């Protein structure tokens with residue numbers, strides 16, 4: 001004799017854990033897991049559209065602490081420069097600090113977004129998504145450097161974690177050297 005439903009509308013306990021249970025309230029864990037998968041794949045899909053990818057890869061955080069103190073240090077060393085400019089006409093890549101006459105472009109790279117070898121943290125959740133994103137940024141950085149070089153520029157990359165005085169001195173040496181040769 002089947003007892004699919006007990007008097008009063010309650011299902012027998014066995015049915016609550018069977019795959020045939022149709023009442024979603026009976027299996028909240030399964031429902032939550034499915035919802036999470038849907039959210040993840042929706043995010044993954046959303047984040048990898050060409051438009052979003054372009055926007056995210058351009059998402060250089062402006063005016064970070066490193067960038068500001070680097071600008072101060074360079075200014076104190078007597079340099080004048082432009083900030084957040086596209087150094088090469090027609091090339092849609094924006095540098096953080098640009099020395100026009102010397103043709104030096106400086107990029108301050110965030111440790112997470114650009115995969116710093118010392119501080120890169122590769123998130124475990126949605127690992128493939130983040131790895132793809134960070135590696136795409138790295139490929140773009142390499143491509144930017146290549147294109148700048150081809151256009152006669154020097155690209156200098158500074159990690160977010162670097163000591164700004166040291167970085168400023170490194171940049172300064174290149175700028176002075178190139179300014180004299182570029183004008184000659």
Ligand SMILES: [Zn+2]
Nearest residue numbers: 111116119161
């Ligand atoms: Zn770092």
